[in-house]
Amino acid sequence: xxxxxxxxxxxxxxxxxxxxxxxNVDFNNNPEMLELLxxxxxxxxxxxxxxxxxxxxVTCDVETINYRSDIFVDILKNKELYEILxxxxxxxxxxxxxxxxxKTMHKxxxxxxxxxxxxxxxxxxKLVDYLAENGKKLERPSESKGLSDLFAxxxxxxESEEYKNLVKNVELLDFRINNMKxxxxxxxxxxxxxxxxxxxxxxxxxxFTSGSLTDMxxxxxxxxxxxxxxxxxxxxxxxxxxxxxxxVFLETLNNLYGSSIKKWRPIVNNFMNNNIKVLIxxxxxxxxxxxxxxIMFKLEEIGVGLCKPELFSREEKIFDIKGLYNASLAxxxxxxxxxxxxxxxxxxxxxxxxxxxxxxxxxxITCAVGIAQLFCQLGMLIPAQSAKISPVxxxxxxxxxxxxxxxxxxxxxxxxxxxxxxxKVTKYSLVLLDxxxxxxxxxxxxxxxxxxxxxxxxxxCRCIYSTHMHExxxxxxxxxxxxxxxxxxxxxxIEDGERSFKIKREKPDGKSYAxxxxxxxxxxxxxxxxxxxx
Numbered sequence: 203x204x205x206x207x208x209x210x211x212x213x214x215x216x217x218x219x220x221x222x223x224x225x226n227v228d229f230n231n232n233p234e235m236l237e238l239l240x241x242x243x244x245x246x247x248x249x250x251x252x253x254x255x256x257x258x259x260v261t262c263d264v265e266t267i268n269y270r271s272d273i274f275v276d277i278l279k280n281k282e283l284y285e286i287l288x289x290x291x292x293x294x295x296x297x298x299x300x301x302x303x304x305k306t307m308h309k310x311x312x313x314x315x316x317x318x319x320x321x322x323x324x325x326x327x328k329l330v331d332y333l334a335e336n337g338k339k340l341e342r343p344s345e346s347k348g349l350s351d352l353f354a355x356x357x358x359x360x361e362s363e364e365y366k367n368l369v370k371n372v373e374l375l376d377f378r379i380n381n382m383k384x385x386x387x388x389x390x391x392x393x394x395x396x397x398x399x400x401x402x403x404x405x406x407x408x409x410f411t412s413g414s415l416t417d418m419x420x421x422x423x424x425x426x427x428x429x430x431x432x433x434x435x436x437x438x439x440x441x442x443x444x445x446x447x448x449x450v451f452l453e454t455l456n457n458l459y460g461s462s463i464k465k466w467r468p469i470v471n472n473f474m475n476n477n478i479k480v481l482i483x484x485x486x487x488x489x490x491x492x493x494x495x496x497i498m499f500k501l502e503e504i505g506v507g508l509c510k511p512e513l514f515s516r517e518e519k520i521f522d523i524k525g526l527y528n529a530s531l532a533x534x535x536x537x538x539x540x541x542x543x544x545x546x547x548x549x550x551x552x553x554x555x556x557x558x559x560x561x562x563x564x565x566x567i568t569c570a571v572g573i574a575q576l577f578c579q580l581g582m583l584i585p586a587q588s589a590k591i592s593p594v595x596x597x598x599x600x601x602x603x604x605x606x607x608x609x610x611x612x613x614x615x616x617x618x619x620x621x622x623x624x625x626k627v628t629k630y631s632l633v634l635l636d637x638x639x640x641x642x643x644x645x646x647x648x649x650x651x652x653x654x655x656x657x658x659x660x661x662x663c664r665c666i667y668s669t670h671m672h673e674x675x676x677x678x679x680x681x682x683x684x685x686x687x688x689x690x691x692x693x694x695x696i697e698d699g700e701r702s703f704k705i706k707r708e709k710p711d712g713k714s715y716a717x718x719x720x721x722x723x724x725x726x727x728x729x730x731x732x733x734x735x736x
Contacts, residue, residue: 210355210480212348212487213259213581215269229260229576229596232623238599239572240530244497259490260579262593264513270581271510272346277495278502278583280342283349284495286333291488293329297322298482323372326478334360359477383409494582501529501585505538511578511589516630518592521547521575521664525587528570529577532585541703542587543567551690553658553665555675557710558694563703564668565601565636567694571666572597572634594632594664598623602637613639620654629662636668648673652681659685666692675710 209217229235236242236253247253261267277283300322337353344350359365389400410431501508506527514520525542532540541563547554556564574584578591600616600623616639627633638654639647651667651674658665659681667674675691682689693710694703 210351210484212273212352212484212491213270214261214266215347216265219261219263219266229257229579232596232598235572235576235597235599238601239569239576240528240534241573241576244530244533245493255486255490256493256580259487259581260576261581262516262579262595264515264593267511267513267578267581267593269346269348271583273348273491274495274498274581274583275510276344276346276349277491278498278508280340280344281499282336282340282342283344284492284499286336287488288492290329290333291485291492293325293332294481294485294488297325297329297478298485300325301478301482320372322478323368326481327369327372329481330356330360330365383407494580497529497533498583500533504532504536506532506540506585507587508583509586509588511584511591513578514590514592516593516595519547519552519630519664520590520592521545521571521632522590523571523574523584523586523588526567526570526574526589527585528566529573529585530569531566543570543703543705545571545705546707547664550688551707552662552687553655553689554667554692555655555678555689556666556668556692556694556705557670557672557675560670562694563705564694566703567705568634568636568666568668572599572632575632593630595628595630596626596632598627598631598633600633600635600638602640617650624654624657627658627661627663631661631663633658633663633665634668635665637670638667640670645673647671648677652677655689656681656685659687659689662687672710 211217236245236247236256241247245252245256247256261270277287333353333356337356344353384406386403386406387400388403389397392398498508506529507525523546524544526545527540527542532538545567556568558564570585574586574589575591575594575597577584578589579593584591600620620638623633635654639651648671651669651671655665655667655674669675678689678691690707691709693706693708695706
């Protein structure tokens with residue numbers, strides 16, 4: 203086998219990057235993130251293992267992100283590649299299941315054990331033949347390095363003498379074992395009709411048939427041959443004597459075929475260790491690729507845009523996305539009729555205070571930013587028209603929700619959760635706060651929130667703080683006097699009394715737009731008085 207392919211992976215251009223990633227990124231620091239961003243249903247997450255299967259592949263390495271996004275571009279351009287991977291995943295999962303079952307089963311004989319191994323190898327041969335044949339038949343060859351290397355690896359195996367010898371050996375032994383339909387047993391008797399010796403006279407490729415009249419009538423076959431019994435031998439399979447007979451019988455067959463098995467097993471074991479195990483390691487990777495591709499296919503079908511991001515180093519802290527939308531919302535609504543927004547973190551705003559009316563799109567855009575960042579670091583395409591982006595070491599989320607507040611009270615619980623985040627945040631993190639500290643009065647909440655914002659500014663991370671506390675937005679100029687990184691404001695707007703869901707980079711007017719919304723629904727002092735006078 204090509205030594206370079208011993209550690210082949212579809213998700214990393216270099217396996218050593220896996221270890222480097224674990225040092226630079228740990229999205230498991232925030233186990234709530236996927237749920238809070240609305241991605242549980244998007245990724246079809248129902249168990250903790252499903253969540254782990256996504257977060258384990260988050261990468262901070264720019265080369266790896268490009269390597270994966272090339273694979274996804276390849277698959278989206280050519281759905282035939284997706285179907286090949288899907289079928290390969292089914293084959294590999296079946297092989298893995300058989301291997302696990304074989305390990306846990308009691309080995310009654312070397313011959314019976316060989317049946318499991320033959321099954322594994324036959325499925326493996328079917329997989330290699332399938333990938334080799336379909337790789338050659340692709341109308342549009344794969345362009346990504348990951349998939350090109352996979353097909354080259356399979357072609358190398360398929361054309362090797364080792365593989366051809368394996369196929370021949372399996373076919374030969376498989377023919378012998380699978381053509382064992384019956385055996386003819388001879389037994390010598392003494393004058394007391396006791397068996398003095400017995401042996402296998404022949405191994406047959408046909409089944410014996412019953413010679414009883416009833417069975418012949420059912421079969422409508424009255425011909426008797428050497429394969430027609432004159433009297434059946436019956437035994438309770440749970441009986442100790444029957445089990446002993448089975449054991450002795452298998453040992454006899456082992457003696458017959460033992461030499462073939464001994465010659466065959468080293469070839470198989472060597473090939474399994476060098477090839478099957480390499481491919482079995484791809485099972486979770488292919489499953490991850492298929493799951494991510496499913497999401498991107500859905501977004502394409504809905505008619506919303508996807509783009510391959512232009513990547514920058516983590517140290518540059520770039521985030522500049524045009525035409526951003528919330529992918530989870532698009533899939534949930536099955537609609538491409540979404541408002542697109544532009545979001546940029548720069549020297550004039552690394553932290554944003556986002557205000558606007560209730561249900562005006564604040565939470566939607568806050569989540570959209572997190573989803574775009576996560577998709578990028580999974581190697582997926584970005585739900586936007588264009589994107590320039592740097593990796594982050596973690597996405598921290600603190601959203602208003604139902605938490606256990608009996609012991610500490612709601613504000614105490616919020617502050618404790620915030621403190622945990624603040625103890626882990628670095629200058630390379632992305633922090634998303636949605637209605638944080640909304641459980642207390644506006645004055646007290648704004649005071650604590652201002653402390654948090656100034657602290658995050660000192661750390662130097664990127665942050666969006668979505669809030670109804672306009673007092674906090676009014677404190678931005680004061681915070682910027684001493685802040686290390688600039689804080690700016692975003693506003694979810696209203697146009698002609700309607701929520702526009704457009705996010706604008708401007709100073710808020712200090713209103714929550716309640717008056718506009720109230721007037722839309724006909725609620726005003728003037729209206730109330732008019733109705734009272736009727």
